[in-house]
Amino acid sequence: MKLPYQVANFLSHFKSIPSIIELDSLKVTGDVWFGAGITLKGKLVVAAKSGVKLEIPDGAVIANKEINGPADI
Structure with a gap:
């Protein structure tokens, strides 16, 4: 079964x-x-x-934050 483009695009954003x-x-x-x-x-x-x-890096633990760029992670 082929996924619709929007779903496949969404899933591609997650390792x-x-x-x-x-x-x-x-x-x-x-x-x-x-x-x-x-x-x-x-x-x-x-x-x-x-x-x-x-990009949120591998292994990141993020709690109660607003992230607008890499410096906020």
């Missing part, structure tokens, strides 16, 4: 599915890519600036 057991809310906007072994906790906002690819 692996992040752990979200302790995640309360998540808002993602822009061109955001998730590495492998990521843990997301609490309330998170991840917003890549227009025209910028924001």
